[in-house]
Every structure is written in C-alpha cells, then in structure tokens.
Amino acid sequence: MNLEWKKRLTNPWFWVGLVGVVLTATGANPEMLTSWQVLCDEVKALFANPYLLATAFLAVLGVLTDPTTKGISDEKKNQ
Secondary structure, eight states: OOHHHHHHHHOHHHHHHHHHHHHHHTTOOGGGGSOHHHHHHHHHHHHHOHHHHHHHHHHHHHHHSOTTSSSSSOOOOOO
C-alpha cells in the first residue's frame, strides 16, 4: 500500500466523504436508521437493486480516484 492510500485511510474526512456519497447514492433517508431490522432490510434491498448498487460503486470510485492523475491510480512518487 503506497503512502497516498495510507494518508487517505487515516484521514477522518476521507471517511466522512465516503460515507456521505454512499448514503446519497443509495438514496438513504433517516427512516432507514430507526432500527437494526429496518437497516438490514434496506441493505438487502440495495444489493437486490442493480441500479442502486452501480451508483454506489461509481460514487465510491469517484471518492477513491486521485483527480490529479490520469486513470484511476495514484501518482507514483520517488521515495
């Protein structure tokens, strides 16, 4: 794992952004978080819906991709 990934994983704002885009992409609403049973049902519904699953994947990919490089990999730095 390169240094850039380690920086991301230890930054709390990375996780805030990641959770935010996943919740948005899946169409989450406050009613989903009222009980564990409701949450489990909603997660099952997410995996049963290819469109929501694809949008969640694209949202996560958007957060993980380094916008300063070509493609989806991080810049390779000499260390």
